[in-house]
Amino acid sequence: MSTRTTNDIGLGLLRQPKHLAFGPGQRAQLPHLVRGIGGRALICTDERMASSEVFAEIVAALRDSGVAVEVFDGVEAELPRDNLLGVVDRFSGSPVDVVIGVGGGSCLDFAKVAAILLARGGDVRDLYGENRVAGPGLPMIAVPTTGGTGAEITCISVVYDADLGMKVGIASPYLEAHAAVVDPELTISCPRGLTAATGADALSHLIESFTARAKNPGTDHIEQHLYVGKNLLADVYARQGLGLLNTSLERLAADLTDLGARSDTMLAAMSAGMAINTAGTAAAHAIQSPIGALTHTAHGFGVGALLPYVMRYNLPAREPEFAEIADVLGVGTGADQVARARAAIVRVEEILAALDVPLNLRDLGLRPEHFEVVAEQAMKATRLTANNPRELTHDSVVEILKRGYADDRSWWDL
Template structure:
């Protein structure tokens, strides 16, 4: 089934202030001073031990600000990690929360700011629009070019009791400001650079090909993800054009600041898009695969993307043909179907340049796990509902089968 944006709707949710560019971390003291005098920085142990972090703290304190640091943010954001934050800083007089780091650090700061203000258990906030009100103002400072978490209204948490990742999705999680400084990604190692780049690319493809839902006023008031629309498409096109060249340049030279900047702007564009469209099939299927194989999220969605794109192609041929135009591989003399396939193959090539695993076998997934993965993927309704072609247990199993064997034939042939 094909859905089109019949309303010509345009909708974005975004921070009130976004600073982008090399050196823009220098804006942090002035941004914090507008909000108060006491700031808590949430980050991980590696970032907290870096020279650039020490410089940021020094600049904040040099502007008369009181700075506290929580430096124990863990990858994949386990629920217990948030309990540690409340234990250490609950009841502390704070005005602002800064999240510095990768996606987990930013998600931690966003949901932590709510819990520090309103108390309670994060489990009560799982799902959409369950956050009852605003928390402390948050400033997000990403150090990787990929997740887009600096501008999104969601925090993804791993709940070990549920055995899966769950989302807290609410406009109240939107950052007050995002400071996006590509210089902070220069020390990002090759593997993490590739994984986050693949994640950003998957965000752009999934947002541009997402279901258009033609929401009414009540839908917009009750749901974060209201579908592909004319404004998210602007960001998706721009981000794809940037990543089309920047990711391969980074694969050749991690010190290329121009490529770092283009990648980070592409990732920011992707975050702006998915904040309204949501992600879709590749992300839904990756979550249980990641839990079983303990592989990086970006490599998981990157490994799945070629197969999910091929599954979705019958429902999104015009969009994939436009992807080919944006990526510079469309031959105007070809049919739309041929151009759409060329767009998908160009995405395949970018993923290959990043050394993303070409199949699910390389992630460590086993055939006897397919049934579990399919069942758990379909439980992620906030993601599967965005997929342009309906996902059933049978179709997910076929995606897994093709992905395991590296079968990149065209669906239905």
């Protein structure tokens, strides 16, 4: 079914941190932001970032300004539940005024949840789902060091629960950062693989938010749900982000030290965070989660590998939007709507290929015997599947997987 939805009520909605600083060198604002909240900070980061010179400079600047700093440098990739139990065991009862997340998406997601648990107690499992957080946690400041996840903006953290064998989302306005300091200089040391994966993630956020289902929600729905569908203000950020990534990712593929390209990519990733925070993500993210659990591949590579096939599946329900993306990306000029829409999808694939992102699921390690369980798990992510512009079923997910495995990039025939 490819029934089209439109934003008939003209809704525009954004959620964002109270204070947002962007630009090279803006990490210098961090001591001033922290002192405005309190004098005792807990920084959550990973081992790689904690050993870097720039991290030492951040800690020194905070301490020089009179802030007492504790560091938890044990954040693990993909955010295992046990990892969060570790920070609670270590710092529960300690005097902490503000939690600072420094690092990639896992570090920022970790800091968001840690800020809740340290303030309110309880088990992280009590927070799984949407709007299960009972109230505010400690103020949290997000300092991203990768250009892709948008976690500095979003009100969602994703936790891997080993007992459940899957990733689970925690979605609540109370996870929103108090402030975000987005400094592109912090991404200069980001290696090629991580740059590619996070870049693909940002691209997927922009495409899925701009082509998301329009829900025309009432006030009760807006109050009860984070994802309210495609809307006017999210679209502004999606267009901006797509225009930036159209050139910046290929420039980064050629030169990882290009600060201008790093800045454009990080601004695009931040814009993507602004877009998905209300419009949401959809099929590519729902399907990637079980694939990632099976293949142990990076989230960004998973959504990137799925995009060619998910976009083709969604095209019948979002032809005008894909044609508009073509205009933003400067392709298909003068062609009819169908040709422009297809040109946009091909251009997205070109950008992904420049980053050496896998463009089929076989290269991720997925196998045909996995298709049924992946489809079953993907359909459980109802917050995401309900956001997809074209109705998803178990069988349609299996078909997407078959095409992705076979590298079948023919146009989807209704």
